[in-house]
Amino acid sequence: MVLSFDLQDFIIRARVLKLYRNALRTAQRAPTHARAELRQTIRQEMEINRNCNDKQRIRFLISEGLERLKSLDEMLDMQGH
Secondary structure, three states: OOOOOOHHHHHHHHHHHHHHHHHHHHHOOOOHHHHHHHHHHHHHHHHHOOOOOOHHHHHHHHHHHHHHHHHHHHHHHHHOO
16 A cells, blocks of 8 residues: 655654654653553553544644643653653
């Protein structure tokens, strides 16, 4: 199966994958007892929107994800993790 992407699709896909990787890296900083649940939540959020084809909605979801990741990162910093 060959997928055809235009440049915009390629860039959006790269941004989504970067967000996912960064979220998983941030989850590694969480307390040990919370890591598995946090990783599962991150995966579920990605899976829920996996088949979204609306570029505007995807951009919104990326910005929302970045905000949530920033909040999580700040919370972990405050807790010393």
